[in-house]
Amino acid sequence: MKRFDVIVGDITQSDAQAIVNAANETLLGGGGVDGAIHRAAGPELLEECRAIGGCPTGEARLTTGCRLRAKYIIHTVGPVWHGGQQGEPALLASAYRSCLELAAAHGITTVDFPSISTGVFGYPVMQAATVAERAILAFLEDHPEMHQVRMVCHREETARIYRQMYNFWFAATKADRLDVEHKG
Numbered sequence: 001m002k003r004f005d006v007i008v009g010d011i012t013q014s015d016a017q018a019i020v021n022a023a024n025e026t027l028l029g030g031g032g033v034d035g036a037i038h039r040a041a042g043p044e045l046l047e048e049c050r051a052i053g054g055c056p057t058g059e060a061r062l063t064t065g066c067r068l069r070a071k072y073i074i075h076t077v078g079p080v081w082h083g084g085q086q087g088e089p090a091l092l093a094s095a096y097r098s099c100l101e102l103a104a105a106h107g108i109t110t111v112d113f114p115s116i117s118t119g120v121f122g123y124p125v126m127q128a129a130t131v132a133e134r135a136i137l138a139f140l141e142d143h144p145e146m147h148q149v150r151m152v153c154h155r156e157e158t159a160r161i162y163r164q165m166y167n168f169w170f171a172a173t174k175a176d177r178l179d180v181e182h183k184g
């Protein structure tokens with residue numbers, strides 16, 4: 001099993017212990033992957049989210065998976081893209097890191113992410129992929145207990161860019177450690 005992987009699919013069908021939702025600060029649902037997750041998880045999810053009372057950009061909150069296969073949903077809020085000079089990369093990195101820290105704190109060892117901020121929020125995929133992968137790979141290096149983190153892209157084109165950025169920036173240095181069977 002690769003500790004980091006990029007796959008094409010519908011994250012609502014994920015068999016990971018936790019999936020990540022690209023939500024907004026209200027946590028009360030929306031379009032895109034957020035809408036798909038709420039539809040698949042059922043109305044109980046909205047009740048759980050209501051009780052949490054929102055989430056600032058760059059942070060993360062945990063709910064159960066309700067009717068999903070995944071046991072947990074980690075809701076995070078990525079930044080809206082305003083051209084890149086308003087702290088977007090730091091906020092996006094923080095969103096990924098917060099999700100993984102929350103997962104680790106709950107003993108979750110497999111996490112699937114959608115491509116946060118690159119839909120409605122308009123973050124260019126190439127830049128988002130670089131930020132996402134840097135944050136994920138740094139976390140995996142420091143947390144051997146995390147078995148697997150995957151990017152689950154809805155479209156082949158998005159997955160292609162995540163793979164390309166991985167190969168461009170990270171494969172040479174990380175391959176030895178990440179493209180191997182997990183021994184734990």
Ligand code: AR6
Pocket residue numbers: 009010011012022023024029030031032033034035036078114115116117118119120121122123152153154155158
């Ligand atoms: N599985 C995996 N990825 C998906 C799925 C799915 N079922 N459906 C869409 N995507 P977006 P954002 C991809 O817009 O940019 C919502 O209204 C999609 O192709 O869902 O962070 C929230 O409530 C894209 O690559 O999230 C917020 O208001 C990626 O998910 C706002 O949108 C993210 O696109 C958040 O915007």
